[in-house]
Amino acid sequence: MIVDARGVSRVFSMPAGPVTAVREVTLQIRDGDHIAVRGPSGCGKSTLLHMLGCVETQTSGTLLFDGQDVSRLSDARRSLLRLRHIGFVFQRFFLLPMLTARENVELPMSEAGLPRAARQQRVRELLEYVGLAARADHRPSQLSGGEMQRVAIARALANGPRLLLADEPTGELDETTGAQIAALLDRVNQSGTALVIVTHDPALANRASRVLTMRDGQIESEQVA
Amino acid sequence: MNAIGFAWRSLVRQPARAVLGVLGVAAVGALLFDMLLLSRGLIVSMQDLLDRGGWDIRVSAAELPGSGLRVPNALDAADSISRLPSVQAALVIRSALARIDRASGRPIRASFQGVATRSTHPSGSRLRAPWTILRGRDAAGPDEVVVDERIAAESQLEPGSEITMRATCVTDLEALPATRLKVVGVAEFPFQTTNEHTTGGTLDALKTACGGNVGHDADLILVTSTGDPDGTAGAIRGLLPEVTAATNREVVGRLQQTGFTYFRQISSVLTTVTVSFAVLLITVLLTVSVNQRLGEIAALRALGFSRIRVVKDVLAESALIVGIGGVLSLPLGLLLASGLDRILKGMPGIPVALHFFVFERQALYVHAALLTATAIIAALYPMRIVSKLPIAATLRNEVIG
């Protein structure tokens, strides 16, 4: 079991009063799982994703990552956990514009302290894996949206995470490019990495083995393929 | 990629912004460097001027020069001083107003310094008059003088030329007899001011120029000790209670307390202002830069970059801007210092050889320390922004934005 969330809630203090973004969600994620999270805007999908990725901590309930209670970990330990075991793919890619594709992918490995030779080897493999070996030395501004998202996926896979979290990964892409990214994510999942995708795109959601539908911060339904 | 490498790439990403930031720091750093040079420049330069001639004690009638009071019975006093066991030599300096006639044009108004050495020490005779011979030789006879470069140029004199001088040693109203003197050298007078003309010779030469009427007093007696200036100055004070004997260090100390105050104050005020200015502007520069990259920073944090790492990146960026700007500020500062020095030396009564801005290694260290502090303090607020950055909320806002 990678993630074991039991009755987790997240309440935000707002000037108008407290807002519950996620309400008593219970969810288990195992190696190789392929989960899609759907629901209307503001239903708490991204907040749940951030909690699963140890970026946000729950205000109540228990969330164990690899058996460790995330709420008890220091910020530094949670950073390390994310660096080594979790990969993130964002809707807006968030590639660093001053670095090349190669350097963007290399960055998390460098932070994890991987030796230079091993890093370079792994960057080559990852860029080949996402089909961008030929664009390794291009900056994000020289890449298309789909290519940027491929680089972002390669970066998310850099340290061989057990869990890959994707927040609207096709949100900024056209249908064809979105399908290519979806296929790439499928491949990642088939290689054993657990995948959780937050999406509005039914086509992308339908590729998952489990589809969670959220409403008002709660999991309204779960469909298992 | 380490923090410095990362910061470098962040800077290069916006070259115009980076170049302007660095240039701004260079300009402010240059001013800061100059203020540090100014804060001790006069003291160091004055110390150097005083030490240059090899005389380490000054005996005068008043504590500070320029009082107009003279040491009475100066030759007798110098004789007594030279007999002290810790004294190598004593040099009596008596100055007079002089007019040097020219073949064409108005006569030159100059000061004539007459000197006489008294020594019982074997090495005392090696000590020379308080001027440096540039061409020719030093004046030795009663009809010989050395002149400064300005007189030499304006009167077209060279060693071997003759001049007609009228000097007055007692009062301004005295009749001025004309005397022919031989120019044997061209010299540099360390305490000569920009708009002054100076000639020098022996006390006998001064007597010749003044028509034998020099009186018995002197402006100053310079003394060289055998190695213990403080002890020797004390001994002189004991021997001659009516005069003031001060070591070069004491003279500089007194001037430091009085004459140099303005420049020390303006230097400390401007140092504070420039450092504050630099801190404020680099803080704004970094804060805006960080605010523009919040999404990227939040993404890096989500990918597992630690809080310390992103804070280090900001600090490194600040260090790079300030570091590069600081290095550039040194040559710029030296250039600016020479210009400012020229301006300040236009002040009346400032010796030509005295400098307001003097390079010292210590100034370099203080400059580096102040710029390091600037880089750190300027980065504090943007570092706080990235350290407190709520990752999830920032990522959400970036998507909504």
Added chain:
Amino acid sequence: MRLGVIAWLMAILLPWPPATASAQDATPPDVLVSRHLAEAEDLRVGSVIRLALDATGTKAREFRVAGIYEPTPDPSRLGQVPRSVRLHLPDLLDMTRPLDVPAGAEYVASVNVALVDPADAEQFARDVNARLPGVLAQPSGEAAGSAGPFRVLERFHLAIAVVTIVAATVFLLALTIMLVDERRETVGVLRLIGLPVRRILVQILLEGVLVASVGAAFGLVLALLSEQLINLFFQWRYDTALVFVRITRDVALTCVAIAVPLGASATVVASWALLRRGGLRLARR
């Protein structure tokens, strides 16, 4: 013509017992003492002091303190406490005359002359120079005196101000480039909906002028407040009435005249670089 009859003497105050009955019989001549000297030695109007040429008491004489004056501040003597005494010239000459100089044969360093018509100063100086060889007369406006150092300091301050303005301009440009860059999307959208570059530039220029004007006004208020503080501090620090900072109308106008166009120009220069790019490129993140 009026001769200035007050001269300066650096006073050497000797310890002196309280005035006795015999001393009070012959009233000593009057002197004025500087406020600093009066405070340091606890002197009051009516105090009797003894002045001498040196510490051994050469030519010591009694004087009565007729008044305490505030010395004219002298920036070149900043940091020195002016322990000075003003004597009537005959008293001063009497004290300082060498033994071999007969009374009436002394000389003075300078004589200040007040003319009936100050406009005659130059002609008067020429007359004196022609009639009295060995004496140099010059109108007080030309006297090098204390004006020289002030002129040099003014040039020095001006040079520093120029460097500061250059540094401020560079930073200002960097900041405006960043601030304008923050609004690239807005500018991109304005371009896309058809606003011409000139129209956007005018709007940015107006904003720049407004921000620079508010900044200049704020700077002036800050300067006026700090003027008081700086003067108070240094007047206390050096025990002087010297005014260190004075923000005159001309200084304020010069500051505004530099700051506002500089701020506005920096905004336009920074915006121009941005506006040269296409609207679509600006609007795209």
